[in-house]
Amino acid sequence: MDLPAAGFDWDRGNLEKCRAHGVEIEAMFRRLLWVIPDPAHSRREDRLRAIGTDRKGRHIFAVFTLRDRRGETLIRPISARYMHEKEIRHYETQKAEAEKASPAQK
Numbered sequence: 001m002d003l004p005a006a007g008f009d010w011d012r013g014n015l016e017k018c019r020a021h022g023v024e025i026e027a028m029f030r031r032l033l034w035v036i037p038d039p040a041h042s043r044r045e046d047r048l049r050a051i052g053t054d055r056k057g058r059h060i061f062a063v064f065t066l067r068d069r070r071g072e073t074l075i076r077p078i079s080a081r082y083m084h085e086k087e088i089r090h091y092e093t094q095k096a097e098a099e100k101a102s103p104a105q106k
Helices: 012-019 085-101
Strands: 034-037 047-053 059-069 072-082
Touching (some): 012 072
Antiparallel strands (some): 059 072
16 A cells, blocks of 8 residues: 555654554555554544564554644554564465455555
């Protein structure tokens, strides 16, 4: 997904929450992402879930929303963590199945 974002909208709470897991997610958003809506948690604003990798290839799961600040779209991280091995295997299986079904999307 191509996110038309100019940067990040961090505040003390969400920065500390993401760093508590040792995850710096900025690099993940500069790489190829799998992004899906998160309607179950989108009561006040649209939330999205993303799976991607950092520069070292570690899989990251993140929840975020997009915010408009002074005419620019910013990524507002809500939570992020490294994925567990079982989650990675599930993601890779789903990704392979999707690529088989839609080879033009590679």
